[in-house]
Amino acid sequence: xxxxxxxxxxxxxxxxxxxxxxxxxxxxxxxxxxxxxxxxxxxxxxxxxxxxxxxxxxxxxxxxxxxxxxxxxxxxxxxxxxxxxxxxxxxxxxxxxxxxxxxxxxxxxxxxxxxxxxxxxxxxxxxxxxxxxxxxxxxxxxxxxxxxxxxxxxxxxxxxxxxxxxxxxxxxxxxxxxxxxxxxxxxxxxxxxxxxxxxxxxxxxxxxxxxxxxxxxxxxxxxxxxxxxxxxxxxxxxxxxxxxxxxxxxxxxxxxxxxxxxxxxxxxxxxxxxxxxxxxxxxxxxxxxxxxxxxxxxxxxxxxxxxxxxxxxxxxxxxxxxxxxxxxxxxxxxxxxxxxxxxxx
Amino acid sequence: xxxxxxxxxxxxxxxxxxxxxxxxxxxxxxxxxxxxxxxxxxxxxxxxxxxxxxxxxxxxxxxxxxxxxxxxxxxxxxxxxxxxxxxxxxxxxxxxxxxxxxxxxxxxxxxxxxxxxxxxxxxxxxxxxxxxxxxxxxxxxxxxxxxxxxxxxxxxxxxxxxxxxxxxxxxxxxxxxxxxxxxxxxxxxxxxxxxxxxxxxxxxxxxxxxxxxxxxxxxxxxxxxxxxxxxxxxxxxxxxxxxxxxxxxxxxxxxxxxxxxxxxxxxxxxxxxxxxxxxxxxxxxxxxxxxxxxxxxxxxxxxxxxxxxxxxxxxxxxxxxxxxxxxxxxxxxxxxxxxxxxxxxxxxxxxxxxxxxxxxxxxxxxxxxxxxxxxxxxxxxxxxxxxxxxxxxxxxxxxxxxxxxxxxxxxxxxxxxxxxxxxxxxxxxxxxxxxxxxxxxxxxxxxxxxxxxxxxxxxxxxxxxxxxxxxxxxxxxxxxxxxxxxxxxxxxxxxxxxxx
Numbered sequence: 001x002x003x004x005x006x007x008x009x010x011x012x013x014x015x016x017x018x019x020x021x022x023x024x025x026x027x028x029x030x031x032x033x034x035x036x037x038x039x040x041x042x043x044x045x046x047x048x049x050x051x052x053x054x055x056x057x058x059x060x061x062x063x064x065x066x067x068x069x070x071x072x073x074x075x076x077x078x079x080x081x082x083x084x085x086x087x088x089x090x091x092x093x094x095x096x097x098x099x100x101x102x103x104x105x106x107x108x109x110x111x112x113x114x115x116x117x118x119x120x121x122x123x124x125x126x127x128x129x130x131x132x133x134x135x136x137x138x139x140x141x142x143x144x145x146x147x148x149x150x151x152x153x154x155x156x157x158x159x160x161x162x163x164x165x166x167x168x169x170x171x172x173x174x175x176x177x178x179x180x181x182x183x184x185x186x187x188x189x190x191x192x193x194x195x196x197x198x199x200x201x202x203x204x205x206x207x208x209x210x211x212x213x214x215x216x217x218x219x220x221x222x223x224x225x226x227x228x229x230x231x232x233x234x235x236x237x238x239x240x241x242x243x244x245x246x247x248x249x250x251x252x253x254x255x256x257x258x259x260x261x262x263x264x265x266x267x268x269x270x271x272x273x274x275x276x277x278x279x280x281x282x283x284x285x286x287x288x289x290x291x292x293x294x295x296x297x298x299x300x301x302x303x304x305x306x307x308x309x310x311x312x313x314x315x316x317x318x319x320x321x322x323x324x325x326x327x328x329x330x331x332x333x334x335x336x337x338x339x340x341x342x343x344x345x
Numbered sequence: 346x347x348x349x350x351x352x353x354x355x356x357x358x359x360x361x362x363x364x365x366x367x368x369x370x371x372x373x374x375x376x377x378x379x380x381x382x383x384x385x386x387x388x389x390x391x392x393x394x395x396x397x398x399x400x401x402x403x404x405x406x407x408x409x410x411x412x413x414x415x416x417x418x419x420x421x422x423x424x425x426x427x428x429x430x431x432x433x434x435x436x437x438x439x440x441x442x443x444x445x446x447x448x449x450x451x452x453x454x455x456x457x458x459x460x461x462x463x464x465x466x467x468x469x470x471x472x473x474x475x476x477x478x479x480x481x482x483x484x485x486x487x488x489x490x491x492x493x494x495x496x497x498x499x500x501x502x503x504x505x506x507x508x509x510x511x512x513x514x515x516x517x518x519x520x521x522x523x524x525x526x527x528x529x530x531x532x533x534x535x536x537x538x539x540x541x542x543x544x545x546x547x548x549x550x551x552x553x554x555x556x557x558x559x560x561x562x563x564x565x566x567x568x569x570x571x572x573x574x575x576x577x578x579x580x581x582x583x584x585x586x587x588x589x590x591x592x593x594x595x596x597x598x599x600x601x602x603x604x605x606x607x608x609x610x611x612x613x614x615x616x617x618x619x620x621x622x623x624x625x626x627x628x629x630x631x632x633x634x635x636x637x638x639x640x641x642x643x644x645x646x647x648x649x650x651x652x653x654x655x656x657x658x659x660x661x662x663x664x665x666x667x668x669x670x671x672x673x674x675x676x677x678x679x680x681x682x683x684x685x686x687x688x689x690x691x692x693x694x695x696x697x698x699x700x701x702x703x704x705x706x707x708x709x710x711x712x713x714x715x716x717x718x719x720x721x722x723x724x725x726x727x728x729x730x731x732x733x734x735x736x737x738x739x740x741x742x743x744x745x746x747x748x749x750x751x752x753x754x755x756x757x758x759x760x761x762x763x764x765x766x767x768x769x770x771x772x773x774x775x776x777x778x779x780x781x782x783x784x785x786x787x788x789x790x791x792x793x794x795x796x797x798x799x800x801x802x803x804x805x806x807x808x809x810x811x812x813x814x815x816x817x818x819x820x821x822x823x824x825x826x827x828x829x830x831x832x833x834x835x836x837x838x839x840x841x842x843x844x845x
Contacts, residue, residue, distance in 0.1 A: 039678075040675065040676060041384060041387055041678070041679030041682075042669065042676070042677075042678030042679045043682070046679055046682065047679075047682045047683060050683055053388075065388065067753060068384070068755060069752075070525075072545075075751070083792075088795075102524065103530045103531070105530065105546070140458075155527070156524050156527075156530065157524050157530060158524075181517075185802070186527045186528075186529075186800070187526075187527035187798070188523075188524070188525045188526040189526075190526045191612045191666075191668040191669075192526075192527065194666075194668065195478065195481060195482075198478045201481070203801075210687060211667060211689070212689070213689070213691070214687060214689030215690060234456075245391065247687055302390075313685050314682075314685040315685075
């Protein structure tokens with residue numbers, strides 16, 4: 001009996017020692033939990049996070065695991081971790097939520113530390129039914145200017161709300177006083193947004209190239225058939241996508257829905273466009289050596305190139321920027337976004 | 346055909362089997378769910394090709410949904426929310442010394458429900474998906490309302506039952522009106538100082554386990570531990586399972602499986618509504634409806650065939666529209682996303698091989714589930730022969746671990762478990778009806794969202810009556826269900842001595 005107990009102790013000690021050794025090589029712990037600001041495992045945040053986690057696991061010989069817990073729980077989780085054992089990956093909603101005053105979204109630039117950017121999803125899109133009288137986003141803006149009520153299905157406080165705000169602002173700029181004709185239909189999941197379109201309870205919905213492309217290929221007499229009218233990504237970002245685009249819609253076709261072909265003015269002079277960017281968020285007091293280690297690892301991963309192929313295959317644009325640059329870049333982006341939101345309040 | 350056969354290698358079937366077994370274990374442990382099983386194993390599929398990844402996940406899905414019947418029948422704790430109604434008759438059968446019969450009944454019904462829904466998925470997926478999108482917020486609200494009418498048929502006292510149901514709905518609304526469902530993000534009912542704990546309200550599973558599991562343990566603790574032999578349930582003498590128990594139950598099986606499949610294909614309505622509806626309809630249509638809740642086999646048949654009927658149903662909108670039908674298929678969609686494959690209205694036509702391989706996987710998972718559970722059941726059923734003074738601490742520990750794990754380590758979930766364990770214990774003494782309370786709690790948030798969104802979309806209450814022929818038909822069903830329940834209550838009152 002004593003021999004068995006001794007053997008078990010020895011085995012446990014050996015396993016524990018091997019883990020300690022793995023962790024000792026890097027300032028990062030052997031197990032890293034990447035919490036994401038979405039509860040969905042079918043969305044773009046999970047997809048990007050899984051790709052990044054896989055690359056980091058291989059590069060640093062750690063066990064990085066993605067946990068889809070949602071924004072509030074994710075921010076609470078990293079608030080307890082300064083050693084890098086829990087880090088967060090999310091997109092612009094992390095500060096857009098705060099700009100819209102949504103509960104549970106603190107000022108991440110003050111209360112957390114911004115990590116490196118990793119990718120852009122250029123697929124944020126607005127769609128209408130295939131039989132809609134509005135063929136382009138310009139038709140929609142003109143209709144609102146002529147006094148027609150345009151109902152836009154969005155999720156409040158998210159990046160889709162930003163597109164709605166931009167549409168409203170464009171109407172305000174081109175047809176002052178008519179912006180009230182653009183109204184939000186607040187809803188949640190993509191399924192709900194699609195359903196609103198099927199039911200005729202929304203004129204325009206927010207969606208994505210990835211999620212809605214197949215709907216745009218249905219016969220026009222199908223109740224489910226849709227048409228892209230606007231892709232919010234910047235032209236130069238969308239141009240970096242693979243030429244084959246998504247599904248059977250080529251990059252060239254997609255570019256006809258983005259600025260400048262599809263124009264949503266910001267101030268009468270330049271168009272508004274927005275890249276949905278994914279980046280890491282850390283505890284404000286995270287160890288500097290952890291930040292440096294992740295920056296270094298990701299720089300090497302992106303320089304190696306295979307992650308870029310993986311990301312582009314899934315219609316993402318690789319976009320690595322180290323933490324020290326990302327902080328200033330995203331803060332400036334947030335300040336610009338605040339101007340738009342404040343204009344339409 | 347060659348492409349299909351090349352995907353169906355030994356590894357494929359091993360992964361289906363592995364997934365099913367792990368899924369059953371997840372489903373059987375209170376606090377662990379099919380959704381959790383799929384979510385935990387999802388990253389593993391990144392290293393597999395799509396078909397092998399799907400084999401594992403489909404096994405987990407079917408196993409996870411099916412495993413919930415084991416604790417529901419043996420210890421009165423639903424392993425998953427959709428097995429709540431299995432406790433109504435399954436646990437009384439266990440108390441009557443027939444746990445093995447109840448388990449086998451549940452397993453066979455699960456197999457029927459699973460295969461029924463797989464057949465419906467295979468033959469009618471695109472057509473049904475087109476029909477499903479005719480259900481707007483209004484029709485979905487009416488379906489929830491229809492499911493809520495089960496309260497009338499389940500409760501002993503109509504007034505107390507309705508009060509308990511409304512109380513459950515009220516408790517379900519605690520916390521923030523979630524923006525991810527189109528809410529306004531504002532905190533309701535909860536005072537600000539409690540918001541750090543109750544921001545997201547009470548979690549379903551800890552509440553469920555507390556009310557069903559812990560309250561029973563408190564009840565037993567109050568009685569005190571007596572003689573070991575008196576305290577453990579005896580297994581009935583081993584008898585060969587009589588398939589004749591299904592005699593006259595074909596209609597129940599088909600109706601319940603259809604309800605499960607139908608509810609599954611409506612995104613957002615939820616699996617619990619399926620088993621609740623199937624159970625209430627089985628009771629309403631039965632000539633022996635007074636036997637429901639006392640260990641009546643048709644109750645187990647209805648519940649288990651409907652919750653497994655859900656599996657194929659929830660895959661219909663996923664594979665025909667790219668919209669997950671329930672929380673587990675919402676995780677399942679991640680397997681496609683990770684492989685960079687679009688799931689939408691053209692998925693089946695453009696991915697014929699994947700579709701065929703998935704169908705084979707779904708059928709295989711149901712068969713594996715049946716074989717694994719059927720032959721293990723005699724041993725599993727022996728759990729109830731363990732003396733309660735040994736069994737209950739073990740259950741309590743599992744409940745606490747499960748509650749803590751459900752949201753990745755939130756301590757408040759353990760407090761929720763204890764609070765509602767006490768609530769169930771005290772509430773039962775005060776005459777509160779726990780089943781209607783639970784049903785109100787589960788269906789409350791969906792009822793709220795669909796009611797509010799209907800009004801936001803159409804701006805008038807009359808829309809609930811005039812939206813479509815489907816809405817009118819649902820009102821007829823609701824009226825019939827309520828009317829029949831009232832009639833049954835009155836009839837039973839006349840027949841019982843107190844009513845004389």
